[in-house]
Amino acid sequence: MKVVVVGAGLAGLATTCHLLGDGHEVVVVERGFKAGGRTSYVKDGGFVMDNGPTVFTMISMVDAALRAVGSSLYERLDLIELVPAYRVFYSDGQSFDGEGSIDVHASKDAMYEEVKRKCSSKDAESYVKFSSYLRKLYEAEFPNFIDKNIDGVLSLMSSPKAAVSLVKLKAFSSLDSVVRGYFDDERLVKLFSFQALYAGLSPLEARAIYAVITYMDSIEGVYYPRGGMHQIPRALKDAASDAGATFEFEFVVEGLEFRDGRTKDRRVAAVLGDGGERIEADAVVVTTELAQAYDTFLADLRVPNVVTQGEYSPSAYLHLLGVRGTPHGFAHHNIFLGTAWKEGFQSVLHNGRRMRDPSLLVSLPTVSDGSIAPDGHSVLYALEPVPNLDASIDWTFERDQARSQMVQRLTEYGFISDETDIVVESIYDPKDWLSMGMSKGTPFALSHRFFQSGPFRPANFSKEVENLFFAGSTTTPGVGVPMVLTSGKLAAQRISNLV
Ligand SMILES: Cc1cc2nc3c(=O)[nH]c(=O)nc-3n(C[C@H](O)[C@H](O)[C@H](O)COP(=O)(O)OP(=O)(O)OC[C@H]3O[C@@H](n4cnc5c(N)ncnc54)[C@H](O)[C@@H]3O)c2cc1C
Structure with a gap:
């Protein structure tokens, strides 16, 4: 079968590898100029800074996708097991006999x-x-x-x-x-x-x-691919290309062509690009955010209620910094758990407010990999969970507040001496995620509350179009690297079962 996969994020790449493994012909269409989707990075001033996922667990799922195309994890990636998996600090003074942190192994x-x-x-x-x-x-x-x-x-x-x-x-x-x-x-x-x-x-x-x-993360462990997390999509893309997949970059899907006009027994016949391109398909897998897909190239189809009326996850204020110096006393991943545990979650999840004393993830990948920063410098990845755009926070104002609070916290924790240590920085707030097509300005899609999980999440097959399938974080099983890789495998299985 000839299958067109829409989107070359991790879900699209896993779908592609598993489809190739089952003997299908695959064409991947991606609106960007490279593979990876939100598993991406910025390069600035000699620093290479991941701006997507950082906590990499369940590596066997990347291996399974690579093995489907005759390759393997260790052949394609230089993986480091992080020891400790992360270091946890408690900002309410709950120290451990003089040490303020505990390591998770x-x-x-x-x-x-x-x-x-x-x-x-x-x-x-x-x-x-x-x-x-x-x-x-x-x-x-x-x-x-x-x-x-x-x-x-x-x-x-x-x-x-x-x-x-x-x-x-x-x-x-x-x-x-x-x-x-x-x-x-x-x-x-x-x-x-x-x-x-x-x-x-x-x-x-x-x-x-x-x-x-x-x-x-606590039992299976946390890993880091040397070079950065974006090496994962690079590896999957290379292996898929070697196994015969065709990648069409800068191809923005604008519509689908159906074999007949009737709603019942409808089949997709081709995928249409905004530059007039047309690629014929026996089956199509859409791996993009569903709200955006139903607003654009799936506009003819019925939108599952949960996509428009469901509850989306909180978002993230992400601050990437290339800094002078090499901070001591930290692991690759550091988690700072804020005070007012209950109140903090209440603020972000229900009251539409930022946490007063937020729990933060501060990754310091240069602890494991010196190649991503100039000598004597470090990369910091600081993430604060914040409400998504359902809350009435004005991010044009809040962004500066969040920036100065983050710089102050990084100084207090000892990652930098003061603001003058910052060489380069990039900031992403919920409005930035929205502008990249992420519904409600969150990179974490529909939340996983019980009635948005499993059979209650948008299905990975279309109920109206026989040969249309889905993968990625808005469908089953859900959000995060392990889940979207699994979603790719499951979509491929559905297609192979058609034959
Ligand atoms: C800041 C941040 C931190 C995160 N932290 C973690 C973490 O630590 N651990 C973890 O497991 N997960 C984490 N995640 C979540 C994880 O990154 C995502 O769940 C996962 O990468 C989503 O992959 P995907 O393939 O479903 O979507 P995407 O990566 O968004 O891929 C979809 C692709 O479709 C393309 N596309 C969209 N529309 C079109 C169109 N019309 N035509 C053609 N192409 C189109 C897009 O360009 C994109 O490449 C994080 C995400 C972010 C952003």
């Missing part, structure tokens, strides 16, 4: 020792039990409900044993209460539940099924 033994040293032997024993809980949760949830095509609510019944296991594992109880069942120490409760925010949820409101995200 994927190695069970190393993490046992860290928890024993920084907290107590009892907590270390609890960590061992918790990590085995996470593994069981992942084993019941991932293959049966995430890495599997879902046709509707009833498909949830197709794995009754796994569903029973999830109930037994209290996966539908509150995440906070399940984590508290293991740890008395408030710091550890925060450490093992904050990851719900990656799914656009407050750790205090999420169900325990979302602890699967904690499993992904």
Whole structure:
């Protein structure tokens, strides 16, 4: 079959590799001039700064896509396992016997020792039990409900044993209460539940099924491809090209041509570009943000309600800096958990306000990779979760506020001595994400609240057009690098099942 994939982000690239592996002919059309989508970077003044994802977990999914085209992760990427996976600081003075941070290690033994040293032997024993809980949760949830095509609510019944296991594992109880069942120490409760925010949820409101995200980074580990995260799409694109895929860059999809005009039994016959290009297709996979797709080239089709009326995840204020000096005492990824835990999530998720004392991710990739900055310099990637554009924040004003607060925090934490250390910087606020086509100005798409997950998320197949499929963060299974790579595999499976 000849398949046209719209979009060369990670979802489109994974779809392409899996389709090629199944013997299909693939043409990828991408409006940009390179592959990667939001897994991108800026180059400025000798600094190479990723401006998309930074926390890379579940590397086996990139490997699976590469293996589909006869290559492998270690052949295409120079991967570094980050030890520690990240370092967590508590800004409310909850220090660990003089040390203000705790390291998260994927190695069970190393993490046992860290928890024993920084907290107590009892907590270390609890960590061992918790990590085995996470593994069981992942084993019941991932293959049966995430890495599997879902046709509707009833498909949830197709794995009754796994569903029973999830109930037994209290996966539908509150995440906070399940984590508290293991740890008395408030710091550890925060450490093992904050990851719900990656799914656009407050750790205090999420169900325990979302602890699967904690499993992904705390147990499977965090990696970094030398050169930067954008090496991942580069590797996938190269492997797909070597296996015969055709890439058409600067091709903006403007419409689809249908084989007949009727709504029923409709089939896509070709993909149309805004420069008059026309590429015939036996099947099409759309991997772009769905709200934008339905506003433009899918305008003839019915928009799933959740796309227009659903709840979108919080957004991010992202501040990239190329700075003088090499800060000490930090890991590659550093997480600063703010005070007023409950109030902070309430502000961003429900009250449309920035956190008073925000939880921040500050990555310092130059700890692992000196090639991305001039000698004696460092790259900083500082991200603050902020409300999306549903909130009434005026970012033309707020942007300067957020910038000066971030510079002040980076100075207080010791990443820079003062503003004069900054050599280059780039800032992205929700309006920037919107201008790149991201609905509600968030890079994290529809949130993963229960009724926007699994069978309740927009399906990865069209209910109106027989040979039209979807991948990417607005469809199933969802947002984030591991999920969109999985979405590509699932879309490819649907097409291969057509034959
Ligand atoms: C700042 C930031 C931090 C993040 N942090 C993490 C993290 O640490 N860990 C993690 O796992 N995830 C993270 N994410 C989320 C993750 O990056 C995304 O979920 C994932 O990359 C989305 O990939 P995608 O292929 O679905 O979409 P995209 O990368 O957006 O790809 C869609 C592609 O479609 C193209 N396109 C759009 N419209 C058209 C058209 N009309 N014609 C042709 N082409 C079109 C676009 O140009 C784009 O290349 C982060 C994202 C951002 C931005």
